[in-house]
Amino acid sequence: MNRYLPHVAVIVLMLGAAVVGMMTAPATSVAEEGGVAGAGAAGPAGKAPAQWRVTWGENPAREATISWSTKEATEVNTVHYDTRALKGDVPSYKHKVQAQTSGRYTAKSFRLHYHHAKLEKLEPNTAYYFCLGSDDNFTREFFFITAPDTDADLKFLYGGDSRSDREGRRTMNRRMRELFEADPAILCLVHGGDYVADGSNMEQWNDWLTDHELTVTTAGRMLPVVPARGNHEAGDVQYDEIWADTGGRGKNYYKTMFGSQVMVVNLNTEISAGGDQAKWLEETLKVNPKIRWQLANYHRPAYPAVKEPSVAKQHWVPLFEKYNLDVAFESDGHTIKRTVAIRGDKPDATGVTYIGEGGLGVKQRTPDPERWYFKDGKTGSASHVQKVTVTKETLTVETILHNGKVFDTWQGKPRTR
């Protein structure tokens, strides 16, 4: 009997410790989820174009990449486009461009093909109507509106993390469509990454791409995407196959100009943050001091609501502060957050505000509101998207929940650089 006593004691001790651990786990709120069931969507079939999307990179006033998928391989893939609405009468469109890149998405067994057509020399602030064609299959007419290139007032959406709750994602896509339809001044969606749970899994991407169709308005207007890479796409070639190598294959960092006075630096937290990327960031911020609004978009947060700080804090925050960035949009935490303005790792009205944490279709965590940077900030737990409104006088970020309610509003003024 005595020989078993130590083991019994061990088990009692570990169970006791485990009970202590369970009892010290903080109470959590129940995430408020959308969960509205949408129509089933299996994805593309045959050679018919589907999963259409517009991707914006550096110069959305003049360039756009229109992409789509086909289930089967196709020979001829074209975009027919015009600045006039032609109701899908394909021969009438003035311009035609062949997809510069087509191929099969990298996957073991799942078959799906991508097609990317880059449109260049576009006119700013102009509606472009287009039909997609793969062999003899054509879509209805869609359109998108290029960004302005002047000091114009404008709006865009920001959000991230659409990876693990398909119904939640579809709900948020419908919410974005409603926002987009109600407010045509919205230009695009700046995405903070983590589109899917496993970025090498084309079945998951297939669902995501199909769900993205829900953001297209009834009139056929597409919501262009400005993508950033998340940790669930880290190192996965499929990301570049989907987003047409935006920011350079594997690098995926670049700046996007909305008009002449709004600059978004899109960064990649999944590669070296301190090397060439930090040099590029510093150079970009340094040579553009006169741009009124300077924003950053990247995935893993410097000032997280639940997790530990990412490499962004080490390498980019000092540059954000040095060059007086206005707002850094962050994802990854699956919560809602807005920090106090931060400089030198403490509250400072002249500092940078960090907003986001990702809620485009993922279960929401309970944030840690006790962290010092949330005093006078805001945290929450619900699917959400940020609507950013930029004028010459103010930059306003509204956090809009899946049900359309405004959860939080933050406003910044232009700063001296």
Added chain:
Amino acid sequence: MTNSNDKLALNTLRVGTALTLVGLAASVLGFGSPVFTWLWLEADWPEHRALAVDRAGACALLAAIPMLFVPRAWLGLKLAALWLLLVALATAATGSWYPWLAPADHASRILAPLAVALWAQRRSADAPVQWTLRVAAALTFAGHGVAALLGRGLFVDYALSVMFGLGAEPSQILAERMLFVVGIVDVACALAILVPARLRAVAIWMAAWGGMTALLRVYYAGWTQWPETLMRMANCAVPLTLFLLWKPRPEVSP
């Protein structure tokens, strides 16, 4: 226990494992573990229940620390090793950057308490104990070596921070080249530690490198990263234990 070297080796392994368990528990209690993520996101558990299990695991790891120093408490250490295996598998299931590397990366922290338990059970550092340690060190170095060869961004940043600390101009190309060499050396060490001959030079190199790379976490990101450093102490302690065990023993005259 007949040899003072063996005693020193065992205590080295015990202390290294204890520090590792402290680091792991602190990290989980501070920021959660992949087990939480897996239970909550993949298994669809309620958040509070997944958190409770996660914290229970962390507290159980802390409770296992005294057992490292109690000769007959091997069952608790095996349970701790099992939990750490689950953490590694959850990391692989929910992780992002080459997730299949996670179980190899975590091998030392998983197998160190198991080796202490085996040692306690068998009352000597015999072949099964030593092979447990060898496999632990080999897998950890192989995992990190492959990550270095694949050019893991975080490792590039570590290399850049070392260059900066040494007063050299940080260069990403140079850092990537350095990392390639590190990867080759790590994989070579992983293979060398498995050869039947007891290569003490390899073991001491692995211990030194394991210790330095663990300390690199706080050097790179500051003292707040102490759990990250502590949880990697097994990467140093495991090969150091082998080094001590493999010390030539004085011949006993008849």
